[in-house]
Amino acid sequence: MTRLETVLAYHEATKHRFEGYARGPGRMDWSTQPDLFRRYEGAPLIQLEIAEPGEEPHYASVFSDEGRIPASSLNYQNVSRLLYDSMALSAWKSVDDVSWPLRVNPSSGNLHPTECYLLCGAIPELCATPKICHYAPKEHALEVRSEIRPGVWEKLTAGLPQGTVLMGLTSIHWRESWKYGERAYRYCQLDVGHALAAITLSAAALGWEMKLLEDIGSDWLGQLLGITGQKGDDAEEPDCLLAIFPHGGIAGRDSLDLAVMPDIGLLHWQGIPNSLSPSYRKWERIAEVAQASRKPPLQPDYPHYPAPETTLSLPLFNGSFRRIIRQRRSAMAMDGVSSMPSPSFYALLERTVSREKVPPFNLLPWPAYVDLVLFVHRVDGLLPGLYLLLRNRQHLHELRGLFDVEFLWEKPASCPDGLDLYLLAAGDVRNVSMEISCVQDIASEGCFSLGMLAEFSHPLEKIGPWFYPRLFWECGMIGQVLYLEAEAAGLRGTGIGCFFDDPLHELLGLTGILYQDLYHFTVGGPVEDRRLATMPAYSREGK
Numbered sequence: 001m002t003r004l005e006t007v008l009a010y011h012e013a014t015k016h017r018f019e020g021y022a023r024g025p026g027r028m029d030w031s032t033q034p035d036l037f038r039r040y041e042g043a044p045l046i047q048l049e050i051a052e053p054g055e056e057p058h059y060a061s062v063f064s065d066e067g068r069i070p071a072s073s074l075n076y077q078n079v080s081r082l083l084y085d086s087m088a089l090s091a092w093k094s095v096d097d098v099s100w101p102l103r104v105n106p107s108s109g110n111l112h113p114t115e116c117y118l119l120c121g122a123i124p125e126l127c128a129t130p131k132i133c134h135y136a137p138k139e140h141a142l143e144v145r146s147e148i149r150p151g152v153w154e155k156l157t158a159g160l161p162q163g164t165v166l167m168g169l170t171s172i173h174w175r176e177s178w179k180y181g182e183r184a185y186r187y188c189q190l191d192v193g194h195a196l197a198a199i200t201l202s203a204a205a206l207g208w209e210m211k212l213l214e215d216i217g218s219d220w221l222g223q224l225l226g227i228t229g230q231k232g233d234d235a236e237e238p239d240c241l242l243a244i245f246p247h248g249g250i251a252g253r254d255s256l257d258l259a260v261m262p263d264i265g266l267l268h269w270q271g272i273p274n275s276l277s278p279s280y281r282k283w284e285r286i287a288e289v290a291q292a293s294r295k296p297p298l299q300p301d302y303p304h305y306p307a308p309e310t311t312l313s314l315p316l317f318n319g320s321f322r323r324i325i326r327q328r329r330s331a332m333a334m335d336g337v338s339s340m341p342s343p344s345f346y347a348l349l350e351r352t353v354s355r356e357k358v359p360p361f362n363l364l365p366w367p368a369y370v371d372l373v374l375f376v377h378r379v380d381g382l383l384p385g386l387y388l389l390l391r392n393r394q395h396l397h398e399l400r401g402l403f404d405v406e407f408l409w410e411k412p413a414s415c416p417d418g419l420d421l422y423l424l425a426a427g428d429v430r431n432v433s434m435e436i437s438c439v440q441d442i443a444s445e446g447c448f449s450l451g452m453l454a455e456f457s458h459p460l461e462k463i464g465p466w467f468y469p470r471l472f473w474e475c476g477m478i479g480q481v482l483y484l485e486a487e488a489a490g491l492r493g494t495g496i497g498c499f500f501d502d503p504l505h506e507l508l509g510l511t512g513i514l515y516q517d518l519y520h521f522t523v524g525g526p527v528e529d530r531r532l533a534t535m536p537a538y539s540r541e542g543k
Contacts, residue, residue, distance in 0.1 A: 024181030040271025053322030076125030193476015217297030338525025404509030446524025
């Protein structure tokens, strides 16, 4: 099969259907539960600073394209804060004698397959020479994997703004496949998207910008992060590389000088990756789709569609950004009675729309490929029913031709002019939302739930099969914004990875694979489990 055929075959084979779920382990093998933390045994450790959140910056200012937050200095304290606000632990939960950690960035099943690496030049109080480090969230520390000669670092980053640091993300597929089987590759990519949004917003809170460096291929990225030599079922797969720099930095070509890769190949690496489980179960389809989705070393020529230029003037929460991101939790159940004011609902939807200069979606160099199919249950002043939010208004004509001809396509009277929200069918959609989300009550008992509908076959054919994980990244980024907006509205959100793919397509009248449902989400009033105790993420000692 071609790489594209492999990707399409994987996607079709890992759909949940009413008649049967995608192939999974069948039961939880607790004896092989993966270690939640990757460590490089023997690598020197740099302890980072733990700074509790204050009132600044305000939540709304982080998302603003005007009056940006002044750029913070690149130093030990702010690199610590960048990671603390994006990839660190947020709390520990416990019941009886069992405890487990939560993180700032959410993950399917709280399994956290995403690993993070920092590549930097000399940084005051952090390091005197360029280094490649792995982030250890349990310790909130950097493991030094290798030193880079200053001349090599300067050449590598010559085309980037002065003061750029690089951040790389990888995935350990075993962490997800242990629980979810073949469908786990999808969840790993959603988690990359969660992490991308968390890092982008954390950088924006420091007055820093981010670029997704798309000229580097997967093989070279693995070499640059020092993971190429990993073997076995818990090996890491390279995902992406980010450039982070103070806002307003002037770049040359916004790319790396990959002519230095032979020098990178000669680096001495410190530390041995820990084994995550005593034994493993192989999932060949995951290995096949991961290989087929690897990115070649080229700069993509993405299509460009004009994005909305104006930000809607809606009532917004304007409390502490850092308090909101650290209080974010996934609701385990919804109360079935809470409602949401329509201004808060519209403000939440507006946050998910890609705008050229607004974090976090300004990170993505491609146009929005994902629209939202909404099941509205209890939003004050809005009819319950099935809705569509177009995040890319270029999809309007095509979707009207593909969707059920009986749909209304009416814009609610209270909806702001700049928001492309359409009522497709009015009525009680609680049961259908529950059934499509694997018969989970949480989809029907919130204020609303949604499915993320991605333009699918065209980008894979025109850009390449390696774009497949990037569609999930976009969905994961939307999910992270929904999590934060739910918290800001006094509610709670939850990502739903288990849903019946084609039944949603059938509900909409879709056939074929021009568009595909990739992720679900729900927002509502949470039911708290009072048996659980919450403990701080880190000891106060050493602050």
